[in-house]
Amino acid sequence: MNRKLNRRALLQLGFAATAGASAQSLAMGAAQSQEEKKAPSPQYAGVLVDTTLCIGCRKCEEACNRRNNLPRTAESFSDREALRTFRRPSENAFTVVNQIPGSPSPDQAGVPQTYAKVQCMHCLDPSCVSACIVGALRKSADGAVVYNPTICIGCRYCQVACPFEIPAYEFQEALTPRVRKCEFCADRVRGTGANPACASSCPTEALVFGRRAELLAMAKDRLKRRPDRYINHVYGENEVGGTSWLYLAGRPVKEIGLLDLPGTAPPRLTEEIQHGIFRYGMIPIAFYGLLSYLWYRNLQRPDDLPDVSAGRYPGRGPEGGAE
Ligand code: SF4
Ligand code: SF4
Ligand code: SF4
Numbered sequence: 001m002n003r004k005l006n007r008r009a010l011l012q013l014g015f016a017a018t019a020g021a022s023a024q025s026l027a028m029g030a031a032q033s034q035e036e037k038k039a040p041s042p043q044y045a046g047v048l049v050d051t052t053l054c055i056g057c058r059k060c061e062e063a064c065n066r067r068n069n070l071p072r073t074a075e076s077f078s079d080r081e082a083l084r085t086f087r088r089p090s091e092n093a094f095t096v097v098n099q100i101p102g103s104p105s106p107d108q109a110g111v112p113q114t115y116a117k118v119q120c121m122h123c124l125d126p127s128c129v130s131a132c133i134v135g136a137l138r139k140s141a142d143g144a145v146v147y148n149p150t151i152c153i154g155c156r157y158c159q160v161a162c163p164f165e166i167p168a169y170e171f172q173e174a175l176t177p178r179v180r181k182c183e184f185c186a187d188r189v190r191g192t193g194a195n196p197a198c199a200s201s202c203p204t205e206a207l208v209f210g211r212r213a214e215l216l217a218m219a220k221d222r223l224k225r226r227p228d229r230y231i232n233h234v235y236g237e238n239e240v241g242g243t244s245w246l247y248l249a250g251r252p253v254k255e256i257g258l259l260d261l262p263g264t265a266p267p268r269l270t271e272e273i274q275h276g277i278f279r280y281g282m283i284p285i286a287f288y289g290l291l292s293y294l295w296y297r298n299l300q301r302p303d304d305l306p307d308v309s310a311g312r313y314p315g316r317g318p319e320g321g322a323e
Pocket of ligand 2: 063064065067068094095119181182183184185196197198199
């Protein structure tokens with residue numbers, strides 16, 4: 001048996017070993033992921049957003065800005081001009097209210113102007129949490145999806161994974177950029193039952209804070225009582241597996257800027273792959289280390305390498321033919 005490993009054999013050995021180790025890692029990761037999945041708690045907090053009651057006053061935006069110590073905007077929060085431009089939450093605004101013009105639609109006699117608040121939906125099965133390979137995003141006991149900047153590595157997988165396109169990133173921060181989004185005023189709500197700042201400030205009760213299960217019942221009761229006022233849909237009851245924030249609207253949700261999403265959470269394949277690799281990544285990393293060492297050692301043996309300068313290859317004559 002040849003005592004020296006040629007590079008092809010070495011690579012085959014390394015890839016086979018690494019693939020085996022990775023497969024084992026993924027299987028272990030998948031099994032653990034399955035174990036960790038739990039049914040949504042009936043105790044999860046939520047907010048019912050009744051867009052038919054919103055008057056576009058932007059008090060919620062202002063309260064959120066203050067509560068989270070965000071930079072003051074150039075315009076005053078009482079300036080309603082900002083409502084006319086369709087906005088998305090950003091690193092400096094965890095929630096925004098958009099104004100959607102009224103319009104007659106074929107199946108409705110006339111649709112009034114609508115205002116729709118946008119923020120993190122605090123998904124029951126959050127894709128951002130699934131995608132985060134270091135656990136910087138997690139779902140807390142009351143359902144809030146919260147962020148720990150001290151362990152975030154800035155990969156921004158959460159941005160890509162979020163079906164609602166919510167997480168923002170502090171690109172302008174050179175040293176300590178953070179992912180930024182609504183965290184449901186988590187420290188205020190947790191254990192106290194206090195309203196989040198936006199819901200506290202809403203003058204029309206367009207935002208109602210409570211237990212998600214109770215809010216869902218409230219929403220369905222409103223649909224039953226006022227079929228003339230609402231379309232028969234509680235947005236967030238089922239979208240991407242359900243969300244802690246629920247919406248009622250007087251017109252199709254697509255018309256008011258809410259994304260039309262499937263009723264199931266996005267596949268967890270990436271979570272299983274990523275978490276498997278990171279939890280048990282030492283096995284493939286060790287093989288890559290061994291592979292690198294053997295490769296380096298092989299490079300120290302010039303007799304194993306093709307003698308290109310002389311036009312000779314091992315086992316072949318000067319013209320490339322067999323010796
Ligand atoms: S809306 Fe996006 S950021 Fe918020 S919990 Fe769901 S996946 Fe995460
Ligand atoms: S829950 Fe708190 S952080 Fe989230 S939008 Fe409302 S005020 Fe802002
Ligand atoms: S505070 Fe209430 S009424 Fe005013 S914009 Fe926000 S959700 Fe609408």
